[in-house]
Amino acid sequence: xxxxxxxxxxxxxxxxxxxxxxxxxxxxxxxxxxxxxxxxxxxxxxxxxxxxxxxxxxxxxxxxxxxxxxxxxxxxxxxxxxxxxxxxxxxxxxxxxxxxxxxxxxxxxxxxxxxxxxxxxxxxxxxxxxxxxxxxxxxxxxxxxxxxxxxxxxxxxxxxxxxxxxxxxxxxxxxxxxxxxxxxxxxxxxxxxxxxxxxxxxxxxxxxxxxxxxxxxxxxxxxxxxxxxxxxxxxxxxxxxxxxxxxxxxxxxxxxxxxxxxxxxxxxxxxxxxxxxxxxxxxxxxxxxxxxxxxxxxxxxxxxxxxxxxxxxxxxxxxxxxxxxxxxxxxxxxxxxxxxxxxxxxxxxxxxxxxxxxxxxxxxxxxxxxxxxxxxxxxxxxxxxxxxxxxxxxxxxxxxxxxxxxxxxxxxxxxxxxxxxxxxxxxxxxxxxxxxxxxxxxxxxxxxxxxxxxxxxxxxxxxxxxxxxxxxxxxxxxxxxxxxxxxxxxxxxxxxxxxxxxxxxxxxxxxxxxxxxxxxxxxxxxxxxxxxxxxxxxxxxxxxxxxxxxxxxxx
Amino acid sequence: xxxxxxxxxxxxxxxxxxxxxxxxxxxxxxxxxxxxxxxxxxxxxxxxxxxxxxxxxxxxxxxxxxxxxxxxxxxxxxxxxxxxxxxxxxxxxxxxxxxxxxxxxxxxxxxxxxxxxxxxxxxxxxxxxxxxxxxxxxxxxxxxxxxxxxxxxxxxxxxxxxxxxxxxxxxxxxxxxxxxxxxxxxxxxxxxxxxxxxxxxxxxxxxxxxxxxxxxxxxxxxxxxxxxxxxxxxxxxxxxxxxxxxxxxxxxxxxxxxxxxxxxxxxxxxxxxxxxxxxxxxxxxxxxxxxxxxxxxxxxxxxxxxx
Numbered sequence: 001x002x003x004x005x006x007x008x009x010x011x012x013x014x015x016x017x018x019x020x021x022x023x024x025x026x027x028x029x030x031x032x033x034x035x036x037x038x039x040x041x042x043x044x045x046x047x048x049x050x051x052x053x054x055x056x057x058x059x060x061x062x063x064x065x066x067x068x069x070x071x072x073x074x075x076x077x078x079x080x081x082x083x084x085x086x087x088x089x090x091x092x093x094x095x096x097x098x099x100x101x102x103x104x105x106x107x108x109x110x111x112x113x114x115x116x117x118x119x120x121x122x123x124x125x126x127x128x129x130x131x132x133x134x135x136x137x138x139x140x141x142x143x144x145x146x147x148x149x150x151x152x153x154x155x156x157x158x159x160x161x162x163x164x165x166x167x168x169x170x171x172x173x174x175x176x177x178x179x180x181x182x183x184x185x186x187x188x189x190x191x192x193x194x195x196x197x198x199x200x201x202x203x204x205x206x207x208x209x210x211x212x213x214x215x216x217x218x219x220x221x222x223x224x225x226x227x228x229x230x231x232x233x234x235x236x237x238x239x240x241x242x243x244x245x246x247x248x249x250x251x252x253x254x255x256x257x258x259x260x261x262x263x264x265x266x267x268x269x270x271x272x273x274x275x276x277x278x279x280x281x282x283x284x285x286x287x288x289x290x291x292x293x294x295x296x297x298x299x300x301x302x303x304x305x306x307x308x309x310x311x312x313x314x315x316x317x318x319x320x321x322x323x324x325x326x327x328x329x330x331x332x333x334x335x336x337x338x339x340x341x342x343x344x345x346x347x348x349x350x351x352x353x354x355x356x357x358x359x360x361x362x363x364x365x366x367x368x369x370x371x372x373x374x375x376x377x378x379x380x381x382x383x384x385x386x387x388x389x390x391x392x393x394x395x396x397x398x399x400x401x402x403x404x405x406x407x408x409x410x411x412x413x414x415x416x417x418x419x420x421x422x423x424x425x426x427x428x429x430x431x432x433x434x435x436x437x438x439x440x441x442x443x444x445x446x447x448x449x450x451x452x453x454x455x456x457x458x459x460x461x462x463x464x465x466x467x468x469x470x471x472x473x474x475x476x477x478x479x480x481x482x483x484x485x486x487x488x489x490x491x492x493x494x495x496x497x498x499x500x501x502x503x504x505x506x507x508x509x510x511x512x513x514x515x516x517x518x519x520x521x522x523x524x525x526x527x528x529x530x531x532x533x534x535x536x537x538x539x540x541x542x543x544x545x546x547x548x549x550x551x552x553x554x555x
Numbered sequence: 556x557x558x559x560x561x562x563x564x565x566x567x568x569x570x571x572x573x574x575x576x577x578x579x580x581x582x583x584x585x586x587x588x589x590x591x592x593x594x595x596x597x598x599x600x601x602x603x604x605x606x607x608x609x610x611x612x613x614x615x616x617x618x619x620x621x622x623x624x625x626x627x628x629x630x631x632x633x634x635x636x637x638x639x640x641x642x643x644x645x646x647x648x649x650x651x652x653x654x655x656x657x658x659x660x661x662x663x664x665x666x667x668x669x670x671x672x673x674x675x676x677x678x679x680x681x682x683x684x685x686x687x688x689x690x691x692x693x694x695x696x697x698x699x700x701x702x703x704x705x706x707x708x709x710x711x712x713x714x715x716x717x718x719x720x721x722x723x724x725x726x727x728x729x730x731x732x733x734x735x736x737x738x739x740x741x742x743x744x745x746x747x748x749x750x751x752x753x754x755x756x757x758x759x760x761x762x763x764x765x766x767x768x769x770x771x772x773x774x775x776x777x778x779x780x781x782x783x784x785x786x787x788x789x790x791x792x793x794x795x796x797x798x799x800x801x802x803x804x805x806x807x808x809x810x811x812x813x814x815x816x817x818x819x820x821x822x823x824x825x826x827x828x829x830x831x832x833x834x835x836x837x838x839x840x841x842x843x844x845x846x847x848x849x850x851x852x853x854x855x856x857x858x859x860x861x862x
Binding site: 169171190192280281282285287291357359360506507508 | 690754757
């Protein structure tokens with residue numbers, strides 16, 4: 001089905017609820033509906049199997065209008081259909097939850113509620129997801145009238161951690177935990193070794209980046225957004241550049257687009273190899289962990305050679321890329337890719353044939369195609385359940401029309417399939433990288449780019465190593481964005497992990513969490529050093545002195 | 556005079572100091588080998604010593620709400636058990652210092668004292684990780700203990716004696732690994748279970764339950780438990796080598812044999828993925844115990860037929 005027919009179908013489906021509709025871009029349809037119709041509209045779309053809920057953007061329309069707006073973005077292939085719901089600004093307006101119809105909405109609704117001060121009626125868990133516990137009640141950071149002073153921390157009682165419920169234990173994992181090197185908090189209720197319940201809390205590295213983008217100009221944001229994630233840094237600059245270029249109606253040179261795809265491919269290799277190591281470690285197979293991280297150095301060194309950096313490559317600029325690929329660099333890419341391809345084949349063999357390893361992956365966390373759809377899974381997690389969802393193919397962007405990739409799916413849906421899908425995906429990536437290096441289009445690297453971007457809204461989507469990254473960008477015609485919404489794939493994949501963990505053994509949990517390749521940093525985004533009484537920065541000698549005094553004082 | 560020699564054998568050699576030193580060296584060999592198999596550099600030879608010294612010098616933190624006597628007593632009990640077992644074992648290929656009929660059984664139970672102490676230490680703690688770790692430790696104990704015992708009974712039956720000294724002497728003239736290969740493999744793998752080495756490290760799986768039963772231990776207590784494990788490694792490896800690899804004899808040759816066993820164990824550690832506790836138990840009872848029983852059965856039948 002073409003994008004046009006998809007959008008027509010969506011318009012037909014939504015006719016009973018439509019108050020107003022518009023076609024802001026060729027692949028987008030905006031439908032204004034009233035808040036009360038939301039669950040019915042969501043049900044209609046979900047019954048008709050039209051796309052998936054990709055993100056919910058909350059906007060404060062002040063000062064132009066005294067209203068809030070919630071945007072429910074649904075994506076199907078290249079088509080993006082947005083349900084726009086207006087809400088009054090006064091107090092804490094109410095909006096009905098669509099989680100009963102679309103379970104994947106639960107996390108988005110939690111975020112919408114706390115950031116914009118909206119009560120989502122009927123959402124399964126209205127507690128805070130990103131904002132800290134000592135954040136004052138009734139202060140919403142994405143409201144226009146929010147001021148930094150309002151965010152002074154309030155006294156909070158310590159959250160009760162873990163404990164016992166009858167014969168069951170609650171095992172807290174994180175935010176500081178040897179089992180989980182990243183800051184998330186999970187509470188697993190276990191009966192013996194079997195899990196009977198799971199909850200989670202994020203936001204330990206929430207940095208308020210969405211809010212911060214509104215105070216920086218378009219170019220400065222590039223550097224800020226690169227730091228959304230430490231693994232897929234290039235994804236975020238390219239999805240942002242792509243969106244802003246669309247808004248500014250600037251044509252990016254083909255050579256720049258090809259180089260962006262090349263770096264994205266290398267980033268995918270580095271990300272998946274990193275994941276392979278982490279996942280192997282979680283399973284207690286440290287040998288594979290050590291080997292895969294050793295080989296990952298090859299691609300890290302290559303990235304450093306090409307861009308000068310190992311983590312934040314800073315190769316994207318608005319309207320192009322910063323660095324060219326020189327002929328001698330092309331040679332070292334070929335050499336490195338040759339080596340990596342051989343190693344990846346070997347790892348694919350290991351993860352699909354090692355008897356002991358398969359005991360920990362085969363048939364564990366099996367997610368059916370229907371479940372993957374219902375939970376709104378993305379990326380390799382979804383593709384391992386046979387869900388053909390990949391922005392690079394669904395809505396080819398940048399150079400993906402010139403250098404297409406083939407999709408890798410697996411029907412089995414268990415951890416083994418996720419290992420296989422990721423490794424096979426890397427083999428595809430390797431050949432795409434070769435094709436790009438051999439057929440790099442000639443031409444400029446950048447074009448001129450305006451300082452001010454015309455008013456408008458756009459949606460930009462890119463396939464990160466973990467799945468679709470969704471950006472909604474709104475420009476008011478000035479030097480900085482009016483609203484920039486980031487939705488990273490990990491947030492969508494949590495739903496599946498929490499649901500699939502129940503019934504599994506505690507020993508499988510680290511593997512289940514690792515199986516979706518969660519990225520906490522890009523989930524969260526923030527950190528300000530706030531004026532709390534007991535928080536301060538210390539030099540090493542001060543810390544030492546403090547330690548000695550504390551120790552002596554106790555004696 | 557008798558008291559002096561007893562004290563010497565208890566405190567210096569073969570139990571006591573010498574055993575602790577050799578235990579740490581074996582631990583280093585194991586760590587270094589695994590590291591090399593994993594493409595890492597690995598620790599320097601004195602690293603285990605440094606670890607123990609550091610732990611001994613550190614403050615021992617006792618969490619509130621648990622039994623003091625047990626908390627401080629269990630590490631000592633664990634190390635004592637392991638050290639005492641050395642009195643009956645052919646350390647370094649030398650004949651055991653003490654011997655009495657049936658000391659094989661006593662030694663095996665002394666070796667289990669470590670695991671039981673760790674289990675109790677975990678139960679004594681209020682931490683969830685400790686409790687779950689302790690449950691796993693004890694569950695695993697029930698899994699490997701019987702097959703391991705049966706694997707060491709094989710040579711005893713062949714030698715017609717339950718005394719370690721006699722069995723070792725008999726094994727000196729018969730390489731039992733050739734006649735009882737199944738027993739050797741089970742003894743080797745049982746040893747890895749006993750020492751909670753990968754793939755049987757579910758009781759201390761760091762990605763799930765931090766350090767398992769010993770999560771709350773620090774400083775001296777942790778040092779004693781670690782030492783206990785190292786000592787147990789030496790004693791158990793010596794037993795397996797003496798029973799299956801040509802008995803006691805030339806200390807240098809014996810050392811090489813025990814190092815060979817350590818090499819095999821570290822290879823397996825590097826090769827295998829951690830098993831879940833239910834998989835461990837399943838593996839032992841479905842295969843380990845059955846094979847060990849079968850081996851004993853065949854042994855008894857063959858013996859009866861020969862007689």
